[in-house]
Amino acid sequence: MENEKNLTPEVPENQTADEIVNEISDAVDAEIAAERVSASDPDHPVASYIPESAKPDVIEEHVVGEGMTKKEAMKIRMKNMNKSEIAYLRRKRIFEKTWPVFRFLILFGLAFVILTPLLFMLSYGFRERQDMNDPTVIWIPRHLTMKIMKQTINAMSLNASENNPLVNTLVLNIGCSFCQVITCAITGYGFARFKFKGRNLLFGIVILMILVPTQIISIPLYMTFRFFLFGQVNLIDKMLVMYLPALMANGIRAGLMIFIFRQFFRGLPKELEDAAYLDGCGPFKTFVKVMVPNAGSSFLTVFLFSIVWYWNDFYVTSSFFTNKKTISLQLKNLDGLLNIAIFNNANANISAREKIVWFEAACLISITPMLILYACLQKHFTEGIERSGLVG
Amino acid sequence: MKLPYERRKALYGYGFISIWLVGTILWFLIPLVESFCYCFMNNDTLKPNVGGMNKEWLPFKDGQWLTNFKYAFRVDPKFKQYLLTVLKDTLYQTPMILIFSLFIAVILNQKFKGRGFARAIFFLPVIIATGPVYNIINGNIASTGADSGAQFSTLFETDMVDKLLEFLGVMNISDNLSEIINTVTTNIFGLVWSSGIQILIFLAALQNIPVSAKEAASMEGATAWEYFWKITLPYVSPMILANFIYTVIDSFTKTDNAVMGLVLEKQSDWNYAYAAAMAWSYFAIVMVVVGIIVAFVNRFIFYEVD
Incomplete structure (x- = not known):
């Protein structure tokens, strides 16, 4: 309780009251009670800094002091405040009540x-095509079917036995991402922890x-x-x-x-390396074993x-692949593919x-695999960036 | 022979970056220089040949070496127009994206029920918006009749603001303002979908605000509004700059941007020299604009020095 009192603005009366705690009557009890009430309220600014164990029991909140209710306690507390404090509290309470609604x-809208x-994909992907001309159908299809899905899979040749886009994409994705992450990490470590001539110039190239x-x-690279x-060759x-x-840290978005x-690596403590050096680790061993x-x-x-970027890339792959198919390339050329597979039929x-x-x-x-990946590892997508030291 | 520790460390440094250095020279620097050279080559003869590109330099007299640039700026009917639109769009969309993503990041940083779910939704564009799926859904939303995304934004699109301002007698501002508001509301789809990474970066910056600053502010009785301007904004200002650069680069390297589309079109028509000249002048102009803005904004940024 002592801690909390020091944190709140209206301390002076409180401290004096504390010293003569014996003769104090309801007023002080009420203040402490009011303090407690506000501290157990999760939205109160003070509350979030108090460790869970330090918070008072919530049960006490209704009847406090000598049979005093929360309202009476508040009233006594208000007496000690000046006008601007009251106005501030009132404004804050109004804000706290209305803001969640607006939020x-x-x-929700965004x-x-x-x-x-x-939702469009889910709703449109499983309906018959005549549902598109039915004005009564907006979200929920009248004719549920897997036919369209199967036709699309056929058109994108996802079921082909050779040159299968899915297999190609996976081989590219996982392999390239793996190589690229390792080489980029080595390079990043080199830039972060070693001083050598021309480092700034070389880092300028990274930028x-x-x-x-x-x-x-792309054209010179093609040549x-x-x-x-x-x-x-x-x-x-x-x-x-x-x-x-990718093997040489120059794949898609390697600079980033x-x-x-x-x-x-710059954010990690330098002592780690010094300790490793004293224990006889060479720099590369330090990198592998410690960093x-x-x-x-x-x-x-x-x-x-990296996986997401390789999965989504169609520009680089379309410049270098003529016959090899990947999922995003198939999607890019979907119109033509559908024309060949379905629409050219005279009927x-x-x-x-x-x-x-x-x-x-x-x-x-094409996005389902990414969505599943995202759903399972969402934490690493969103919180990893914070920890990766991009900020600061 | 034993080298001193510092020297040895420098050598190890070269060792660590050597893989990248070789790769960069091969896959980045050489193509980059070559593409720059294309700007000064004869467009008619610059064609792939047996064993490589058929290169022929433009003669260095009477300003003939600038032929490709002259073509880009004087002859080509679309280039200058596209360039201006793209620059204008980027310049007003970037602040919008920044303000919007900061706003959303501040909201997502508050404590409320379902925050994890809300975050998951708002970062969803990060995994989709870079791919071809985005182009398709973007197009579809615009062309179908039942485009609820667009319908949603028309909710705000009534002429209320216009009417109010007319009523207040500020006619001239009204036109411009309602135009801006119109672009914001009709563009909300693009706005939300292109600010995933920015929200992520801002959120990370917000979580790095020290607890002591929050504590002090609440002790002094700061309102949420004051807190935002006096605490939040200074602390995230370095990230505003970072996000600004990211947004500009992202929007100007997108393949669906008009100038890049034109460059790709020229490339597929075998006009490699024209394409290179256009791409490089575009790149140079964007870099100059970004440089000026960064130099200007840098003066208002608060760096915390411990």
């Missing part, structure tokens, strides 16, 4: 904007990697891969096109990842983001509005 409305497309859009370098090793359409840059890792175990959550976050006769059904189904198919 709910704002969050969450609706975010979730609408997803340049973040700033320069891929579109600028490099097309005539690799002085024209001896054609790497276009090979997985190596994606793997080689190096930056994150550098910030993170990496400490960076676990940071690694996971960057890895997850089909499908309107533009009806096509939406297939598009939504394809969207649903």
Whole structure:
């Protein structure tokens, strides 16, 4: 209780009262009681800084002192306040009562904007196409069906035995992300903890990697891969096109990842390395044995983001792959694919509005893995960034 | 021979970044320089050939070496127009995204029931908005009849603000203001969907505000409004700058941005030199604008020095 009193503004009367605690009557008890009431109220600003164990029991809150109710206690407390204090309390109470309502409305409205497309996919992906022309159908389809889903899977050739987009995407995604996270971590550590000539200049290049859009370098890069090793090897359409840059910390958004890792390693205490050095660890051993175990959550976050970026990328893959299919490429070319698979049929006769059904189904198919990943590891997506030291 | 510790450490430093250095020279710096050279090459002969690109420099006389840039700015009908629209859009959308994401981050930082769920929803765009799915849902929302996302934003779109201002007799401001409000409300879909990462970064910054600052503010009886301006804003101001740069870079490298679309179009028409000249001048202009704004904003930023 002593602690709490010191935290609240109207202390003076209180402290004197404390000293002559024996002769004190109801008034002081009431004050303490009022104090307790406010401290047990979770929205009270003071309450959040008091450890759980220090909080008084909630049961006492209704009848306090000598049979005094909360209201009476408050009244006595109010007597000791001046006008501006009362006004402040009143304003605060009004704010605390109304704000949650507004907050709910704002969050609900905006969450609706975010979730609408997803609800669209769920609602449109499982309906017959004639439901699109039925004005009575808005959200809940009249004819539930898996037919559209199956057709879309066929059109995107997700069930093909060779050159399967799903397999390609997974091989690319997991492999590249894995390589890239490791190499970016090594590079980030090098930038964070070693002083060498030209470090700032080289780090400037990292920043340049973040700033320069891929579109600028894609054509020369294409030529490099097309005539690799002085024209001896054609790497276009090979997985190596994606793997080689990732292996050398130059994959998709590598600059950002190096930056994150550098910030993170800079935040770790220097004593760790000094201790390791005294114990006879070389720098690389220090990195593997001391720094990496400490960076676990940071690694996971960057890895997850890397997976998402590789999954979503269609620009880089479309520049280097001509026959190889990935999910996002299939989605990008969906119109053509659907034309070949379904719409070119003379009997089909499908309107533009009806096509939406297939598009939504394809969207649903392609984001489902990411959604599942997100749902399971949401914590690492959102809290990892905070811990990874991007801030500060 | 034994090297001193510091020297050895420097060598190890080179060792750690060597993988990246080789990769960057091969996959980043060489293509970058080459693409820059394309700006000064003859567009008609710059075509892939057996064994590599068929390169031919433009003659360095009578300003002929600037031919590609002249084409971009004088001949091409769309480039200048697109450039201006993209710059204008970026300049007014970026502050909107920043304000919006800071607002949402402040809300998501408060304690209330279902906060985890709300956060999960607001970060959802992070995993979707970079991919082709976003283009499809964006297009669909605009073209279907039952576009509830757009309908939702029209809730605010009635002429109330306009009427009120007209009533108050401020006609001239009214037009501009209602235009701004209109763009905000009709654009709410794009706004919400492109501020995932920004919210994330702001939220992290908000959680780094020391407890002592909060305590002091509540002792002195600060209202929420005062608290926001005197405590929250100074503490997150470094992240405002970071978010600003991130937002600008993100919006100007997007493939659905008009200038980038034009560059890609030129590339697919085999006009590599024109494409390179356009991309580089666009890049240079954006960098200059960002540089000026960063230099200006930097003076108002509060860095906590312990």
